[in-house]
Amino acid sequence: MANSVGGSPRAPYAADPAGARRLVAEPSSPTRTEFQRDRDRIVHSTAFRRLAHKTQVFVHHEGDHFRTRLTHTIEVAQIARALARALHLDDDLAETVALGHDLGHTPFGHTGEKALDACMAGHGGFDHNSHALRIVTAIERRYAEFDGLNLTQTTLAGLAKHNGPLIDAAGRPTARYRARGVPEAILDCDRRQPLDLALHASLEAQAAALADDIAYDAHDIDDGLRAGLFTLADIRAVPFVAGVVAEIEDRHPGLEAPRLIHELTRRVITRFIEDAMGESRRRIAEAGVASPEAVWTAGRALVGHSAPFEAADRELKAFLFAHMYRHPQVQAVREKADAIVRRLFCAYMTDPTAMPPDWAAMAGAGDRARAVADYIAGMTDRFAVHEHARLFDGPTDLR
Structure with a gap:
């Protein structure tokens, strides 16, 4: 099993479930790998079920067809599996990290998180990423022998670091935690089950992080257009999107709006996934990694987009920020x-x-x-x- 993924050869740099360890030792399963067990525990958790009624951008009662945290999570998991499979990684681990990446979100999306963080300003703050770790290590209380879900160290590290290392080689906080330090929940988890916070996460976790980005871009275009927050004419201001729309209209002239919007959404996802596959293969080959450990110490993310698609992503996010997230409604x-x-x-x-x-x-x-x-x-x-x-x-x- 350690040598194949879904019937395809497993790359030497893929995470190996056979070596995965848990804080509380458990007998191995005769029917599932350790990463499959992690995935199943997340899916059966209370926190996962609650995602069905937590906001993505719109509040729950504004329409049955807009994304919730759960539908977003499922879309991320599908894209993460596709990326992992193409790169001959462990797609169960990629799916697991994707399914767990938003467990720590509050009600009302990022608005709720910002409000709760402000309320907790004198008490260590609030961060949805560290809260997800608290959920899977302590808050979920379902099992007789331990609190939390007793996930493998590999999965926990993926949840903590899927967006990159949290500290540098000198132990100083990086990126989002530079201003106020790594949250205590993450440090506490690291003390009990070392997460190697200065190193990169597995390629599977990196795939889940990129999948999150791809899903956001695509489904926010879809939801924003369907909600009337902006029009197809408006979003043509983004050159990448304008090119895709022109291609659809050339191939299907007179296509009604709902079909055109769906075609746009699916083609955006496809373009970003295909670019990520090619660019990630290039980076992996360039880095010459031949083991999961080499991935951790590569010094950069090896799953990502090419420069033109990174630029398209920035332009699209800038448009969505102005026309959707900051829309008066x-x-x-x-x-x-x-x-x-x-x-x-x-x-x-x-x-x-x-x-x-x-x-x-x-x-x-x-x-x-x-x-x-x-x-x-x-x-x-x-x-x-x-x-x-x-x-x-x-x-x-x-x-």
Whole structure:
């Protein structure tokens, strides 16, 4: 099994499930690899099910056909598997990291995370990536022999570092954590189960990270057009998209809008995936890696896009930021969602008994702010709205 992936030869630099280790030792499975077991545990977790009712960009009641965190996660997992399979990696591990990468998200998407982070400013802050680690190592309580999901070290490292190393060789925080340091939840996990925070993650985790980016670009085009936040004429301002639209119109003149939008979305995904396959093969060959360990110490991400597609990605994100994420309709909802999270935090901090008894007990026994943040982070959009209505006497209109 260690020598093949889905019937294809396993590359020497692919992660090997046979060598994967867990913090709490468990008997091996006669029917599944260690990474397949990790994947299944994530899929059966409470946190994963809640993603169905957590916002991607729109709140849950604004339309049944817009993406949620769950549909986004499934799309990321599909793209991650495609990339991993093309590169002869372990596609189960790529899928596992993809399925777990958003477990730590709050209700109301990045708006909820920013609000909760502000509330936790004096208590270590809040970060969805580190919260995902807390979920899979402590908060999920389903198994008789351990808290969390007891995932393999390889999967945990992938969840922590899929976007790159968190510290440099001197131990200084890098990238997103440079300003205020690596979150304590990640450092605590690293102390118990070393994650090699200064090294790159597996190629499978890198594939999941790039898949996340590809999925975002494509489905935000789809959702934004279908919601009327911008038009096809507007998005032609992005040269890459304009070229794809022109190709579709040339091949299918007079195509109705819904079909054209779907054709655009699928072709954007295809173009980005195919470019990533070619560029990643080039980088891997150039680096000369011949083992998973060599990937970790390569000094750069080996799964990525070519320079022209990196430029297209930047242009597309700039367009979406201006026309979708900062659209007045979306901004109005975000302001209300921000207020809900902040008011809930204040209410539970003032009176922890407003939470369920087990959460109130945790707030009383230890770090009250962290217990409150954990409770709010686990809420779905709908439950957060209901809790706000219960505590503050009346419904909240997010429309």
